[in-house]
Amino acid sequence: MADAQKPVTYIKTPIAIHYDYSIGTGSSTFMRAIREGRILGSRCPDTGKVYVPPRLSSVETASPMSELVELPDRGVVYTYCIVNIKFYDQVLEIPYAYAYIVLDGADSAIMHLIQECSVEEMRPGMRVQAVWKDPSEWTESLENIRYFKPTGEADLPIDTIMNQIRKKSYA
Amino acid sequence: MREVAIIAFGQTPNRRKELHRNDAEMVAPVVAEVLKGVGLSRRDVDFTCSGSSDFLAGYSFSWVMAIDALGAWPPIQESHVEGEAAWALYEAWVKMLCQEEIEVALVYGFGRQSMSSPREVMVLMNDPYLETPLWPDTISQAALQARALLDAGLCTERDFAEIAVRNLRHAESNPLAQLSGRPDPDALLETPTIASPLRKHDCPPITDGACAVLLAAGDRARELCNRPAWIRGLAHRIDVQALGRRDLTHSHSARLAAEAAGAIGTRVDIAELHAPFTPQDWILQRELEITEGTVINPSGGIHQGNPMMGAGLVRFGEVAARIIRGEADRGVAHATQGPCLQQNMVGVLEGE
């Protein structure tokens, strides 16, 4: 044995578990709409909050949510992160920014990339809109939206917006 | 000791494959159903505890998504066990014993076996240095235990088949059963083995599902339920895991748990045994000293449906439901995890 002199101190035990992974109804509804270039949310019957992606039941009250709401592809940045580190499966050029984006008419934030904007210019309250891939490339993925970019409109008061959302919360 | 009872039980229909809902979406309606059944809202729940497995779910922190479906607002007192949800019931019971302000507890479990091959995934429960590298599937391991029973002359393959037949026959009255029927044991014995001496009928089905029970203490239980299923005893024990170190014809830990729970030597009307494989049903009958007058697995046991990580909790729910409905006065519920009945929990439930 080549290594005969060196005692065994570790073993390698590779594991590969395959799944036929199902994402459930709420996410499927969202992904099927996004395949057609539409963004859907659902409205909580108790608080009126709109969730994106839609969910079958309210996070706060557990009530079934059956009302779907179509949302525009523009919104406002709540908070964000500038990433300066490359992870092994990451294809994005660093630095890049992703933000919590509250779409107009929504209460929950989605997370997405912000581009066409230097990281120094990023700020909470910034108005952004989606930049879509060509419709021929659309699949069931939020990656149909390549990124969000600034609209150039005046910033919105983010504290006022977040306080309005919080006021709706179930007491 | 404070009196604690199971006052409600609910589960999804046992299905080979849940085509629509994810874990959280399966759990939410079951939880809503058990609460509604006793006229409570989620805000009346003082403690919540669940059981699940990340490797079964296919991602880490799988139970967190379920919390997002429970209406956990304002924030709740909540915990989680990795593994079979019967242990979540144990945690809730202990909390109720020592915290008087916890009057109502919700316990749930869930799993979707259909997404992967549980026969392989559950191999990851074995020794990662000595056993998992060989990938001894769960059916093969159970077969080593079955062979030990045959070699000892304790039972026959026909005994195994008759256990399967009994379970499937009982399942005919279970509207949520995935499998039921009245197969002929002789015909079953003509079928090929998967891992000899085990055949398909000796093994549990692959099931997707979720289940929930509600616990309540003392007068609160009486107020919410005409006939609470009081937990008279509850205990769990574990054995060494390596099959080559165990007398596989016994489950030492099942007996110890049964003794500690007060299940030995008392008359019970029904027993629900979490025996994934038919030989284990036989072993449990012996360790729990279940006698002639006891109906075993009136629900059909887990051969009618095996929502893994919830199937043991379902056993508690099935016994409790019969007591609550007045169909039984006293019953034993059993849950297990680990290969070949390694870890066992036994509860004695009783109506007033």
Added chain:
Amino acid sequence: MANRCAVIGIGQTKHTDRRLDVNHVGLVREACNRALEDARLPWKNIDALVIGKAPDTIEGVICPELYMAEALGMAGKPLFRVHTAGSVGGATAIVGTELIGAGLHDKVLVLGWQKQSESDITWALSPNLPFDPPLMAGAGGFFAPHFREYIRRSGAPDHIGIKVAVKDRRHALRNPYAHLHQPSVCFEEIRDTPMLWDPLRYGETCPSSDGACAMVLSSEKFADHGSARPAWIHATEMRSEPTIMPGRDEVNPRAGRDCAAALYKKTGITNPRKEFDCAEIYVAFSWFEPMLAETLGFAEPGEGWKLSDSGATSLEDGGDIPWNCSGGVLSSNPIGASGTLRFAEAALQVRGQAGERQVDGARLALAHALGGASQFFAMWIVGSEKP
């Protein structure tokens, strides 16, 4: 009500990035043996074991406590597994406390552990799921937006995060078990580390560790058995809240505020900064210190950074409320044990066993563990006097 419960034995491993000399059993036994020795009890005398660990994907074994059951002395006994994300080490100690509180056992071993070196932590925590494009690039990336929001709201200066990291790493030099021992650590050294997830620098993040921590808990009957005076458990509390609730305050989560309020109510605490002698708080990233100071009532909303800036939380600076004298999660992070370590380090303080990291005359200490998206809280208060 619940029977009294005390910590009578504490043991931990030297936390490090790779414990290549031991397997799972070797790692956990090392901590347990030390705890049992401290409790002056043999393995045989333990009635039950509660074990906590974060995701099984990290080691690639489903419920590894099952295969280790005999090596953990539990053949024929009750062994119980808890998993509540990062708060699990705290939740584990709480379950152990309740087993004794309920009168079910007299001597319970609680154990938290993780051997992160067996896989890649980022992979284990966030595998790429179908239909779910990856964006965050690690746990730091998940929390960085929350830190940014805290800074925006409070007007905290950038140096606070650096200062907290330096403070905890300096504390770690007093703790022989801490993973990171950086004798030269200073403001400039942390400041000059790469900005990974702006506003979070590499030097402001926790390491990835192999480690274990065990405690022997006992009923009143055996409370004097240990080699030092018992740490009496005065109260425990847990709270959870949803992950994705719109308008959830990630900066100052209500679950944390409620958890602290309930805990303080049980024990009559009205001024935590004044009444506790020290605290072990789950600060995995530097900015969690000022944020949690507000959540846990050590500072008014928006003022937590001033507490950190003032040196009040520093043992070296003679602060009035030292936080994480052990070096905290910022200096050692075997995830499943990190909460147990917080609970155990608080107990070490009130037992007077904390060596160079001892707060003089510590009588009452707070411990806190945090999990998920700052949504799972587990806390306890331990004291040198009976509750």
Added chain:
Amino acid sequence: MELNDHEEALRGDHVLQYPYRRATGPILGRFFTEIRDHGRLLGMKTAAGKVLCPPVEVDPDTLEDLSVDDLVEVGPAGCVTSWTWLREPRPGNPLERPFAWALIRLDGADSALLHAVDAGSESAMRTGMRVVPRFCDERSGGIRDIACFVPED
């Protein structure tokens, strides 16, 4: 628009895959080293005088830690204490043709080891039969350095 679950959910292939690298600790390290370098099998001698193979690290009776000094040679032949015939081998198994899983008590040991037996057919298997290990030609340290066991002549 109404949200309902009338339509099947979307599904996708997902793999949880990782090459876990595990430290063996001294006792299993020695056990694997002996197999790799010398084709020798070791068992652990406990305080009560029992020999356990595969070796344990903690004495089951005293609960004290055991050491590499307590390892003793066992086997290599042994007898089957229980077995099952697997008609269709599964991914990752030691053999790709039908084989038996067996618990094998090696000569000199008081406990049994789980491994595969390449017996050709189910009819060749019986409890109590004698088997010997077949080691891999290329050995890298680990339980799979034993390719399988085979019936003793």
